[in-house]
Amino acid sequence: MINTSFEQRTERRNRLIGLLRSETYWKTSDLREQLGISQRTLMRELAELKRAGYPIESERGRGGGIRLNGRWGVDRLQLSHHEVVELILSLAIMESLQSPLLTSNLKAIKQKLFQAFPQEQRSAVSNIRKRIMIGSNAGDNIVSRYIAPEHALSECIAEAFLEQSCLEIDYQSDSGEHTTRVIEAQYILLNWPIWYITAWDHLRKSPRMFRIDRIKNARIVGGYFQLKPIEVFIGIYTPYYKSI
Structure with missing residues (x-):
């Protein structure tokens, strides 16, 4: 679900950037009126823009004010x-x-x-x-048999991981055995280009690792899960992984 406060903040900041990019220097009083915010909020927004690398210019005296260098930036983006x-x-x-x-x-x-x-x-x-771990590249023998999962399947897994929702998967093991189980995607690991889920497996009542390209189907079944300590999973993946 899209976070409303984030959208409002992004919309306000985009409007501020758009105003500052115009050729006109803006008085702070006019910017406050345009955005419907207080002087304190405006100063905080300007300070955060400067820290983020936006080249904000100011000029004192008659006709002066604040603006963003007109040669900077790209057209406004709308991102959720x-x-x-x-x-x-x-x-x-x-x-x-x-x-x-x-x-x-x-x-x-x-x-x-x-x-x-x-x-x-x-x-x-x-x-x-902290829940996304990076390791070494996968071996040639693994990569040669790798088939990237379909987009819809990847999106479902990603949503369950980000939202900490329980996921029901149809999984095919290395030996070809098919099982259906509910898992908690606690961590994800990357041995480029192979992704793995380090999960709490409701079927086995223990931690397990699943290769994402071996997941044939996945469905979010609800049920927010709590993160377990990383120590629970140390035994099933190499310590050479590091978080991003």
Whole structure:
């Protein structure tokens, strides 16, 4: 579900950026009137924009005021709460993979997106990052047999992971055995390009690891689950994984 407070904050910040990008210098009183906010809120928004790297200009005297450098930026984007979360997490994953090409600005981009969140949501995103683990690349013998899951299936798994919802899966083991079980997707692990779910398995009443490409069907069955301590799962994955 999209977070309303996040949408309102993003809409207000987008409006502020749009106003500041115009050729006119704005008086703070006019900006407050346009946005319907207090002086204190306006100053906080401007300070956060500056920290996020927005080149805000100010000029004293008659005809002066505040604006955003007109040569800066791209056209306004409309992103939902989940889209921004997934974008931040994707950037963090790419950063963790330490690619030598086309990744030099990932950290700065990630920080600017992060600034769009209220403090409590920044904490929530940070907690999600701790549940995403990165390891070494998968071996050639595994990659050669890998078939990427369908988009709808991946979306279902991702939603269950992000929302901490119980997931019913139809799973095919390495030996070809098919089982249906309800799991809690506590952590996800990446051995590029293979994703795994480190889960609490309701069928076995114990931690288990599931390769996502072996999940044939998945359905969210409700039931918010609490995160278990990482120590519960240490025995089923290598300590060489690190969180993003």
